[in-house]
Amino acid sequence: MSKSPKEYDIVIIGGGPGGISAGIYTARARRDSLLVERGVVGGQILNTEWVENYPGFPEGVSGFDLTQSMHQQATKFGLETLIAEVTGVRIATKDKTVKTTQGDFTARAIIVASGSERQKLGVPGEVEYTGKGVSYCATCDGAFFRDKAVAVVGGGNAAITEALELVKFASQITVIHRRDELRATKILQEKAFAEPKIKVLWDSVVEEILGETFVNKVRVRNVKSKKESVIDVAGVFISIGFKPNTGFLKDILALDDTGAIIANEKMETSVPGVYAVGDIRSNSIRQVISAAGDGATAAVNAEKYISG
Numbered sequence: 001m002s003k004s005p006k007e008y009d010i011v012i013i014g015g016g017p018g019g020i021s022a023g024i025y026t027a028r029a030r031r032d033s034l035l036v037e038r039g040v041v042g043g044q045i046l047n048t049e050w051v052e053n054y055p056g057f058p059e060g061v062s063g064f065d066l067t068q069s070m071h072q073q074a075t076k077f078g079l080e081t082l083i084a085e086v087t088g089v090r091i092a093t094k095d096k097t098v099k100t101t102q103g104d105f106t107a108r109a110i111i112v113a114s115g116s117e118r119q120k121l122g123v124p125g126e127v128e129y130t131g132k133g134v135s136y137c138a139t140c141d142g143a144f145f146r147d148k149a150v151a152v153v154g155g156g157n158a159a160i161t162e163a164l165e166l167v168k169f170a171s172q173i174t175v176i177h178r179r180d181e182l183r184a185t186k187i188l189q190e191k192a193f194a195e196p197k198i199k200v201l202w203d204s205v206v207e208e209i210l211g212e213t214f215v216n217k218v219r220v221r222n223v224k225s226k227k228e229s230v231i232d233v234a235g236v237f238i239s240i241g242f243k244p245n246t247g248f249l250k251d252i253l254a255l256d257d258t259g260a261i262i263a264n265e266k267m268e269t270s271v272p273g274v275y276a277v278g279d280i281r282s283n284s285i286r287q288v289i290s291a292a293g294d295g296a297t298a299a300v301n302a303e304k305y306i307s308g
């Protein structure tokens with residue numbers, strides 16, 4: 001159903017932890033606030049069953065329960081939520097327009113919290129075993145692989161950082177890389193090569209992730225010799241890049257070379273009155289807690305901007 005255009009003080013794009021946290025602050029500050037989410041409110045963390053590193057939950061909490069409680073809290077303070085896709089943003093001298101599949105909304109400030117998507121390998125077993133051995137985040141899930149053999153797919157800084165993070169937990173880490181040299185910085189390479197638990201499988205690509213209830217093997221092909229092999233692993237960490245959800249911004253904000261939005265410590269972007277928070281922000285550590293913190297910072301600064 002289409003909604004007639006309405007003016008808001010603040011429109012928040014994206015209903016993950018960053019956007020919802022911003023909404024708690026803007027709504028509680030009595031600012032007329034709208035959160036626009038294209039899918040299910042909660043964001044990426046809905047893809048994980050158990051979050052063990054968000055403060056206040058010594059036994060852990062499900063991604064669903066955590067974000068639904070956050071959203072209830074924001075709604076209690078008056079945050080409005082619209083399920084629609086943001087298709088564009090127009091910046092005029094003062095007021096800004098957020099175009100959505102359910103109509104246009106004007107805002108005095110915009111908080112972009114649209115997150116990023118992890119690049120997928122696109123091999124059989126990847127979707128089936130996500131959360132059952134397939135992970136895209138060692139900081140999030142590394143502790144579940146204590147004393148187990150795991151694979152890391154990728155050869156850039158992110159992949160090698162993931163492998164080094166996993167040294168604390170896993171018994172052995174096989175880095176599967178499609179080329180014969182890593183793209184990661186020399187310093188990271190040196191650390192990885194000095195670590196006895198890490199070995200690199202060069203010139204190799206994952207063909208299939210196998211398992212029963214959980215992952216137990218990965219089938220790999222050498223791109224030069226074409227020979228296939230099967231490695232026993234309990235986990236596969238896929239680290240082949242991120243795709244920031246910035247398509248709807250089209251040349252409006254300054255982005256870094258990965259496509260993430262550049263923002264300063266106040267979460268201000270290159271356009272006054274537009275803020276970026278969470279995984280969409282350049283150099284984000286891509287965690288729920290950092291997204292929530294960014295959201296609070298942006299909300300407080302957006303409030304000052306509007307009052308300005």
Ligand SMILES: Cc1cc2nc3c(=O)[nH]c(=O)nc-3n(C[C@H](O)[C@H](O)[C@H](O)COP(=O)(O)OP(=O)(O)OC[C@H]3O[C@@H](n4cnc5c(N)ncnc54)[C@H](O)[C@@H]3O)c2cc1C
Nearest residue numbers: 014016017018038043044045086115140278279286287288
């Ligand atoms: C499998 C998995 C496990 C994880 N485990 C942990 C963990 O244990 N601990 C931890 O701290 N972090 C974990 N993370 C990372 C965490 O989920 C993210 O850092 C966090 O969700 C980022 O929040 P965000 O609000 O910035 O973005 P997101 O959660 O990505 O939310 C962005 C939202 O914006 C919406 N959106 C995008 N484009 C548009 C548009 N054009 N219009 C409207 N809406 C749009 C998306 O649908 C999405 O709901 C995990 C991530 C994954 C994928």
